[in-house]
Amino acid sequence: MTEVSMRARDAMTEDISLLAFLSHYLDRELPARPPRADHMPWGWEGHILFADMLVRGVRPRLLVELGTHTGVSFFAFCEAVRAAWLPTRCIAVDTWKGDEQAGFYGEEVYADVAAHAEAHYPLIATLMRMPFDEALASMDEASIDILHIDGLHTYDAVRHDFDAWLPKVRPGGIVLLHDVAEQREGFGVWKLWLEIAPLSPETCRFPHSHGLGVWRKPGGPALDDVFLRALLASGPEASAAVQAMILHLHRQMRCRRQLAERDEQARDLDRRRHAAETACADLHTRLADLHAYLADLEQRQASLMASRSWRMTRPLRAIAAWARSVLAGHAGRAGRD
Numbered sequence: 001m002t003e004v005s006m007r008a009r010d011a012m013t014e015d016i017s018l019l020a021f022l023s024h025y026l027d028r029e030l031p032a033r034p035p036r037a038d039h040m041p042w043g044w045e046g047h048i049l050f051a052d053m054l055v056r057g058v059r060p061r062l063l064v065e066l067g068t069h070t071g072v073s074f075f076a077f078c079e080a081v082r083a084a085w086l087p088t089r090c091i092a093v094d095t096w097k098g099d100e101q102a103g104f105y106g107e108e109v110y111a112d113v114a115a116h117a118e119a120h121y122p123l124i125a126t127l128m129r130m131p132f133d134e135a136l137a138s139m140d141e142a143s144i145d146i147l148h149i150d151g152l153h154t155y156d157a158v159r160h161d162f163d164a165w166l167p168k169v170r171p172g173g174i175v176l177l178h179d180v181a182e183q184r185e186g187f188g189v190w191k192l193w194l195e196i197a198p199l200s201p202e203t204c205r206f207p208h209s210h211g212l213g214v215w216r217k218p219g220g221p222a223l224d225d226v227f228l229r230a231l232l233a234s235g236p237e238a239s240a241a242v243q244a245m246i247l248h249l250h251r252q253m254r255c256r257r258q259l260a261e262r263d264e265q266a267r268d269l270d271r272r273r274h275a276a277e278t279a280c281a282d283l284h285t286r287l288a289d290l291h292a293y294l295a296d297l298e299q300r301q302a303s304l305m306a307s308r309s310w311r312m313t314r315p316l317r318a319i320a321a322w323a324r325s326v327l328a329g330h331a332g333r334a335g336r337d
């Protein structure tokens with residue numbers, strides 16, 4: 001076999017492995033379990049599928065997230081770890097008080113996240129409720145395989161978080177930066193991205209859902225995972241094609257979830273319609289019973305009035321009616337006096 005045909009065969013094997021990897025996601029549900037359904041439509045929702053792919057590709061021992069809030073991203077990572085049966089430790093660092101961009105929030109958010117972590121990921125999730133800088137001391141150098149930075153998104157804050165935490169990431173580890181596409185006033189992740197992207201040959205940047213930068217720390221071994229190789233190390237065209245496929249799969253999953261939600265709503269409406277119809281039929285039956293009862297009463301009244309005793313007691317009823325009217329008049333005058 002010539003070198004050219006060997007290269008073509010290797011490329012084809014690579015493509016087939018990649019397709020096999022991606023086909024795992026066809027016809028599947030969104031791999032996420034947020035604490036509450038109303039937490040889903042958050043900015044991070046569009047990256048949930050990628051979180052699963054990344055975790056499968058990296059097989060991290062330690063994953064750290066800076067900025068968890070309601071846990072959309074954190075539980076996407078935890079769920080990916082659980083689904084792949086990995087022995088990964090996922091650490092979430094947050095004050096769970098909020099910040100000027102995410103907004104400040106109450107104790108119930110932390111209570112929700114802690115209860116969800118305890119209920120579903122007791123062996124996977126660890127919550128560190130403290131400022132990022134304080135958590136630094138408890139992390140070993142070069143120990144983190146995946147670091148997700150999603151705290152305050154001002155340039156100064158994100159630059160500080162990146163610089164402070166980078167030594168904790170192992171060479172070849174992955175740093176994720178959320179909101180990298182956000183250009184609103186006060187957001188500076190895009191600026192940090194411009195500075196750090198040239199420092200690594202293995203990066204990519206998803207533009208959707210506020211943007212997610214994927215940055216591989218230089219110095220690690222060559223990537224051995226076919227998906228990560230295609231995304232980060234096979235050039236811009238291959239990376240763009242993989243990104244497009246991920247987005248397509250994500251949209252497909254989202255449509256399927258929306259369809260399932262609509263189906264559930266339709267089933268609920270059907271149940272309510274059925275209950276209303278049953279109640280209506282019940283009312284009709286009771287109305288028919290009342291009509292029958294009324295007809296019976298009318299008939300009895302008619303036969304009573306036609307009876308001899310009724311006719312004979314007519315003078316008595318007239319006297320009683322007269323007495324009632326006299327008494328009523330008397331009572332009325334007494335009241336006025």
Ligand SMILES: C[S@@+](CC[C@H](N)C(=O)[O-])C[C@H]1O[C@@H](n2cnc3c(N)ncnc32)[C@H](O)[C@@H]1O
Pocket residue numbers: 042043044066067068069070071072073074093094095096097098099102130131132133150151152
């Ligand atoms: C954008 S939210 C995180 C969103 C989350 N990743 C998701 O998927 O929905 C930012 C969070 O970072 C936290 N935060 C910001 N700066 C922090 C700091 N220096 N130390 C600890 N927590 C911080 C805030 O409390 C807030 O909950």
